[in-house]
Amino acid sequence: MPRGIEAGTLASVHRTYARTAAFALLTALASAPACGGSDSDAGEAAPAGPVRPPPRPTAEQEARASALLTGPDWYRHAVFYEVNVRSFQDSNGDGIGDLNGLVSRLDYLKGLGVDALWLMPIMPSPFADSGYDVADYRAIDPAYGTMADFERLLGEAKARGMRVLIDLVLNHTSDAHPWFQESRKDKTNPKANWYVWSDTPSRADIGCGTNGSTFGDSAWELEPAREQYYFHRFYPGQPDLNYREPAVAKEMLDTTRFWLDKGVDGFRCDVVGLLYETATSCSLVPETVDYIKSIRQIVDTYPDRAIVAEPVELTNSTPYFGGGKDMFHMAFDFAYGYFWGIAFASGDRRIIEDAMNTASAFPEGAQGALVIGSHDVLRAWQSAGTDPERYRGAALLQMTMRGTPFIYYGEEVALRPGAATPIDVRDTARTPMTWTRDGAGHGFTTATPWLPFGEAPAETSVEAEDADPDSMLSFYRSLLAFRRGHPVWATGASRFVPIDDRGIVAFVREDDEESYLVAVNLASEPREGTAPSALTGSGRVVLGAGSLAVGEVVTVKLPANGYAVFQLRP
Ligand SMILES: [Ca+2]
Known part of the structure; x- marks a missing residue:
């Protein structure tokens, strides 16, 4: 558990995995002003003007990237992009x-530096839950x-x-699915056991959901035709499938084969820890672990495919990796991805430090999936407290910590939140992409968009940001070009550097070829800190602004909400 988060607060997130509740919680916490609280004096100002790498990788970098992206380890070196189609x-x-x-x-x-797409659900749906x-x-x-x-x-x-992963929603179907339409009719139809039914709104062998679903109400809904209740962890329009029915378990494995045969490069598996329930737990119980291993065995019969888990637990995805090669290739790291705004708002790095320590204990072969936002949480713009420098620092951490970055669509232009919420509050982070400065549809559509644009659609358009060397889009291009073809960022060793000022996050990434120190100042004032870490090298700034002195003691100086990558070797 990140020490920086109140235990009770986190427990309430855990208890229900209340995505909507967590959303509201983070809104409140991330918008808090940054705290001061350090006695250190930053001394003289850091060197003027941030160093910005070129916005395009070199031909040599592209050639190296191309080699890294070939073969079964491609997903470790790829930059993913979550598309809300x-x-x-x-x-x-x-x-x-x-x-x-x-x-x-x-x-x-492709021009941005994206190697793989994750498509949010594209299968037929009444859209009760997007x-x-x-x-x-x-x-x-x-x-x-x-x-x-x-x-x-x-x-x-x-x-x-480029590769394409699709969202696979295994835990539940729509109530409009023909399976459920049949199952709900009576207690004896061929699909009668495909869902989780009970005579009362509870069941002794299901130790969760009795008092509430993830979205707040009872997890049991009365079906009058059948005179029984069905179990739904999410909205009432999302009945949970019964994986203890062998026909269900087989059908969903066949579904994974169907899409792999179609040519998808893998799956992002929605709330996959919830497939089976027991009397004492509903999260990644042994039956669910076994089922995930069955999925992995199928995936492994196809070359160069990868699957990524959406963990139910927000702060530790380790159990989703199993032994490192028998469950998921990747799992989302929400400990950083959903809570970084709190670290910046409080000027205290411990949430990030704990996330990095957790990741450093992953089994061999496991790869974290790093985000700063998603369709389930606030736009990164809000998590950053609308501060572009915090935003850049968070993105820099995402792209330089050990793992594979997943950019949520529009993050590269700092898309702002919307106001309309036809489904639920998460719609504020699902507004249409803005491509052009002018026009009612901003290049997204010639019609009225299905959901109104977020704030400042002209300012955040790709067209406007493309023309501005200081825009978020220009920053993302430089950042992605900077790391391209350098395997150290994907798979190199990671070592935390314990600077004595908790406002500074610092870590070393290194492999046989090169070594860097990354430092981010979470505080809204200049900071300087030291750590007793023996380091050698030039300490030249290759991205951002700041200064680094190496020797028996490391000394880092950063401007307010500043960030820097220092090259140690070659
Ligand atoms: Ca259309």
Whole structure:
């Protein structure tokens, strides 16, 4: 548990995995002003002007990246991008983003430095939970296109050397799914046991959800036709599948084969720890672990595929890796990804330090998936307290800590939150991408967008930011170009440097070829700190601004909310 978070606060997040509640919580905490609290004096000002690497990688970097992205370890070296297809690019003028629209933006993503996409759910859905309520596991929602469009997307991505993962929602279906429509009729139909039913709104063999689902109400809903209650961890329109029914377990393994045969490069597995329940636990119980291993065995029969877990636990994804090669290739690191705003707001690094310590104990072969936002939490702009320098520092940490970065669409232009919430509060972080400065549809659509744009759509458009060397987009281009083709960032060793000022995060990344020290100042004032770490090297700033003195004692100086990457070797 991150020490920097109140135990009670975190427990309330854990108790229900209340995504909407966590959202509200983080809104309150991340918007708190940064605290002072250090006695240290930053001394003279740090050297003027941040060092900005070139916005494009060299041909040599591209060649090295290309080699690293070939073969079974590709996912460790890739930069992923989470696409909300519905909000990315409309191609047919109905106000809804679609697969053909996404194809038209692949060159933009390639140019940004993106190697792989994770598509949020694209299967047919009544959209009671933004597509995480699937009504057909082997089709494409007509709003997004056809199966032929999806196959074209896979081909166009492959032609650019890009990979495509899709969201796989195994825990529950939509109540509109034909399986549930049959199951709800009576207690004797062929699908009667495909969902979790009970005569009362509880069950002794299910030790969770009796008092509340993740979204707050009872986890049991009465089905009048059957005169029984069904179990739903999320919205009532999302009945949980019964994995103790062998036909369900088989059907969903067959579904994974269906998409792998189609050519997807893997899956992002939604709330996958919740598949089985026991009387005492509902999170990653032994039956769920075994089932995940079955999925991995199937995935491993296809070359160069990867699966990433959405852990239920927010602060430690270690159990999702199993022995390192028998469960997930990657798991999201929410300890950093969902709570970094609190570290910046408090000027205290301990949340980040604990996340790095947890990751350093992962089994051999495990790779953390690093985020600073997602479709479930605040826009990074809010987590940063609307401070662009905090935002850049958070993104720098995401791109330089050990692991694989996943950029949430629009993060590269610092997309701002929206106000409309037709499904729930998370819609504020799901607004349409803004491509052009002008026009009612900002290049996203020629119609009225399905969801209104977020704040400042012209200012955050790709067109406006492309033309501004000081924009967030220009920063992201430089940052991604900087790390491209350098395996040290993906797989190099990571060593925390315990600077005596808790406002400074510092760590060394190194492999046989090179070594860097990364430092970020969480505080809104200049800071200087020292650590008894023997380091050698030039300490030349290669990104950002600050100074580093090495020797028996390391001394780091950073400007207010400043960040720097210092090169130690070669
Ligand atoms: Ca459309």
